[in-house]
Amino acid sequence: MTDFYQDKKVLLAVTGGIAAYKAAEITRSLIKAGAAVRVVMTDAAQEFIPAKTLAILSKAAVLTDQSWQKASAAVDHVHLAQWADLIIVAPATANSLAKLSLGLADNALTTTVMASQAPKVAVPAMNNQMWENAAVQSNVQQLTTDGWTFVGPATGFLAEGYEGKGRMVEPAEILASVAEQLARSVDAVTATQSLAGKHVVVTAGGTKEAIDPVRYLTNRSSGKMGYALAEAALAAGAKVTLVAATDRPVSAGIKVIAASSTQEMLAAVVANMDHADVFIGAAAVSDFRVAEIADHKVKKQGDEHMVLDLVQNPDILKTVGQAKKPGQVVVGFAAETENLIPNARKKLQSKHADLIVANNVLDDKAGFNKDTNQVTLVANNHEPIAVEAKLKTELAEDIIAAVAALLTSGQVVV
Structure with a gap:
């Protein structure tokens, strides 16, 4: 992982789940690993962590629905999409997975992600029963078919107060798994099946x-x-x-x-x-x-x-x-x-x-x-x-x- 993120431009897409507060640690870890980081986040995500926090950590303006809707920033999502070498959606809620699998572009985050040709990683975080829901699994399968990489979810203590599969993988493990999976997928392109x-x-x-x-x-x-x-x-x-x-x-x-x-x-x-x-x-x-x-x-x-x-x-x-x-x-x-x-x-x-x-x-x-x-x-x-x-x-x-x-x-x- 040491060299994987060096000089990479990573777009961190933060959606509205309780695990959104970990976006700060993900941002710091990516920068420490040598990456340049930009952030796009939904309105719901800002209820868990302020955009200003991520702007300070990333040393760059955060793209939100409010800033995106300004006339002067109407195409910011295109520039950001073209800038990114890698997109990590963390946390990826059930709602965001549904939108991305169906091609719905109704906010700054989904529009930016869909406009990019960069490799895309989803880090799911939700209640275990939601994760196991047939519709969610269908969306995961569709995104996998579309070339997305998934990290997690992990089994652990959930916000509801009990153990289950749906907890977002910890930031250090996210970075390690992304580096490992994407490095392998590059090799697999030329590998014999x-x-x-x-x-x-x-x-x-x-x-x-x-x-x-x-x-x-x-x-x-x-x-x-x-x-x-x-x-x-x-x-x-x-x-x-x-x-x-x-x-x-x-x-x-x-x-x-x-x-x-x-x-x-x-x-x-x-x-x-x-x-x-x-x-x-x-x-x-x-x-x-x-x-x-x-x-x-x-x-x-x-x-x-x-x-x-x-x-x-x-x-x-x-x-x-x-x-x-x-x-x-x-x-x-x-x-x-x-x-x-x-x-x-x-x-x-x-x-x-x-x-x-x-x-x-x-x-x-x-x-x-x-x-x-x-x-x-x-x-x-x-x-x-x-x-x-x-x-x-x-x-x-x-x-x-x-x-x-x-x-x-x-x-x-x-």
């Missing part, structure tokens, strides 16, 4: 096994690798279903199924494998779960020890591997601390997989919650292929290339 017409199912994140209503067992996985694989598969032309135990921003073209526990994840995977061509098990799945989940918070009993009765979880990779159909490719991950290649080969055979992506989690450039990884690809009848340390987003492209080669030739090529 090696998975066009294929359906790829990916798992991501660390599963959570409840102990009681408050506590759970989990692991260190961030889900970064799984999400990167889903994005890379989408860029390669695949239909992508992501079964995720963690919530991160993702392209609107990816179908996301939330699955907290191992059993939930297995059910979602099995339900989608009938018509899938590829399974990539990148999730860090809990090997064990609590035998009986307490229906109330377990209190300390005065002694120093608490014993949990654990039972073995189903093996998702093995279940998929044993049930795979001719032509399907099954990919697993092996997070090891020793004997990397022997353990990966053993897993390849016992899980009936076609490819194992093995890494040593003790390596400085590999492991959980890092942006980089260093892996070795282990396949049947093939010498292991060591892949140098690189960003997980770049590594994901290598793995997807290997998957595409397995589908077409049965050989691993990176």
Whole structure:
């Protein structure tokens, strides 16, 4: 992200939702990253944050309906539209998404956005029930078809006072996701659609096994690798279903199924494998779960020890591997601390997989919650292929290339 915004001209379009107050932080962050920022905002947005605040931060006049309606500024929206290298609509309310998807130009913001040929990004923010509404999803799909990039929404605490999916992604994550997605989309223009017409199912994140209503067992996985694989598969032309135990921003073209526990994840995977061509098990799945989940918070009993009765979880990779159909490719991950290649080969055979992506989690450039990884690809009848340390987003492209080669030739090529 460091260089992505350098010398870019970014138009921040602010619509009228409670998350509009975060426009100040987005503006500051963009400028700090090297961008020149201009702002256009709706009347409703000004009820949450004054135009003067954003004018001071951006060091430029803010285009509003009031200023746009003046005769001397009647074509300001055209100049601003031509000036922009990138447009970010944040927050993007349900109402603004509807207008933009239908081509309605009834205020300074929608008119400016529609007059621009720059790449456009929407950062949705609304109540979870509004986000899930069929009309809103139809508008999102239309904008995606029109070339828009979506960041979020995230799952979190909503203005209504409860948890749900609809919260605007935090500014730092917006900038990182926009940079990552748009950089990838530029590469994808010239990339071969090696998975066009294929359906790829990916798992991501660390599963959570409840102990009681408050506590759970989990692991260190961030889900970064799984999400990167889903994005890379989408860029390669695949239909992508992501079964995720963690919530991160993702392209609107990816179908996301939330699955907290191992059993939930297995059910979602099995339900989608009938018509899938590829399974990539990148999730860090809990090997064990609590035998009986307490229906109330377990209190300390005065002694120093608490014993949990654990039972073995189903093996998702093995279940998929044993049930795979001719032509399907099954990919697993092996997070090891020793004997990397022997353990990966053993897993390849016992899980009936076609490819194992093995890494040593003790390596400085590999492991959980890092942006980089260093892996070795282990396949049947093939010498292991060591892949140098690189960003997980770049590594994901290598793995997807290997998957595409397995589908077409049965050989691993990176």
